[in-house]
Amino acid sequence: xxxxxxxxxxxxxxxxxxxxxxxxxxxxxxxxxxxxxxxxxxxxxxxxxxxxxxxxxxxxxxxxxxxxxxxxxxxxxxxxxxxxxxxxxxxxxxxxxxxxxxxxxxxxxxxxxxxxxxxxxxxxxxxxxxxxxxxxxxxxxxxxxxxxxxxxxxxxxxxxxxxxxxxxxxxxxxxxxxxxxxxxxxxxxxxxxxxxxxxxxxxxxxxxxxxxxxxxxxxxxxxxxxxxxxxxxxxxxxxxxxxxxxxxxxxxxxxxxxxxxxxxxxxxxxxxxxxxxxxxxxxxxxxxxxxxxxxxxxxxxxxxxxxxxxxxxxxx
Numbered sequence: 001x002x003x004x005x006x007x008x009x010x011x012x013x014x015x016x017x018x019x020x021x022x023x024x025x026x027x028x029x030x031x032x033x034x035x036x037x038x039x040x041x042x043x044x045x046x047x048x049x050x051x052x053x054x055x056x057x058x059x060x061x062x063x064x065x066x067x068x069x070x071x072x073x074x075x076x077x078x079x080x081x082x083x084x085x086x087x088x089x090x091x092x093x094x095x096x097x098x099x100x101x102x103x104x105x106x107x108x109x110x111x112x113x114x115x116x117x118x119x120x121x122x123x124x125x126x127x128x129x130x131x132x133x134x135x136x137x138x139x140x141x142x143x144x145x146x147x148x149x150x151x152x153x154x155x156x157x158x159x160x161x162x163x164x165x166x167x168x169x170x171x172x173x174x175x176x177x178x179x180x181x182x183x184x185x186x187x188x189x190x191x192x193x194x195x196x197x198x199x200x201x202x203x204x205x206x207x208x209x210x211x212x213x214x215x216x217x218x219x220x221x222x223x224x225x226x227x228x229x230x231x232x233x234x235x236x237x238x239x240x241x242x243x244x245x246x247x248x249x250x251x252x253x254x255x256x257x258x259x260x261x262x263x264x265x266x267x268x269x270x271x272x273x274x275x276x277x278x279x280x281x282x283x284x285x286x287x288x289x290x291x292x293x294x295x296x297x298x299x300x301x302x303x304x305x306x307x308x309x310x311x312x313x314x315x316x
Contacts, residue, residue: 081280117139124148136167181212194220247269249309
């Protein structure tokens with residue numbers, strides 16, 4: 001099989017698939033894209049250092065995606081959530097010493113590989129993005145003369161103005177297994193609570209999201225008292241949490257101000273993907289009507305047996 005046939009598998013819209021993009025990255029040596037190791041495991045293998053004086057980072061072995069791309073990619077560590085596979089890989093590309101030339105060179109190389117990108121609209125950056133299903137490749141270079149805000153990091157490290165940032169984001173979502181699908185569909189109706197609202201936006205910060213194709217309609221919250229689990233599912237998404245990790249339900253109401261208002265129900269939990277077990281929030285339901293979840297929130301809190309908090313702020 002030739003190079004183009006191997007790497008450029010495309011979907012029905014003629015776009016390169018998520019799987020083919022991940023395969024491309026793996027064939028070029030980018031460690032960690034296969035999701036087989038967690039951030040913590042990669043940190044033990046390669047060591048944890050700093051990206052400038054801003055955040056902790058794990059620098060990987062050289063893995064050039066094109067010939068001039070000689071800088072090492074790194075995994076940024078923004079939070080204590082390290083017991084999951086990495087979802088982001090970054091590189092400060094600087095082959096020419098000039099920001100615009102670096103950006104144009106990377107743009108040309110990636111366009112030759114993946115076709116034309118989307119162009120960003122921010123006036124103070126050169127920005128381009130390629131999308132591959134649940135993966136993105138982004139180029140961003142700040143324009144010094146058009147960036148008026150004070151940035152202490154760039155003040156301390158002016159060389160950053162001449163670097164083109166290559167950022168790869170990969171949603172590390174596992175497929176829903178047949179066993180998991182059977183388990184969800186076998187939950188008794190008394191242990192399901194269905195809502196007409198739908199929220200299918202899986203976040204990169206939500207590594208427990210899974211994908212499947214469940215024969216259901218609507219958004220269903222569920223509980224399993226015997227196994228001590230709870231979660232929710234839609235036709236294409238499902239999530240599983242242990243009861244012992246869950247602390248409560250929070251309803252946040254944003255009353256109309258400069259914004260039109262909204263409401264969100266969050267699950268409060270001790271982070272199951274962090275050694276520190278700090279409290280984090282996971283969005284469950286949301287609506288643009290700031291009064292739209294007033295009934296749903298106490299019902300869901302009672303259903304899951306969790307205390308309810310209500311907070312209200314103006315939508316500024």
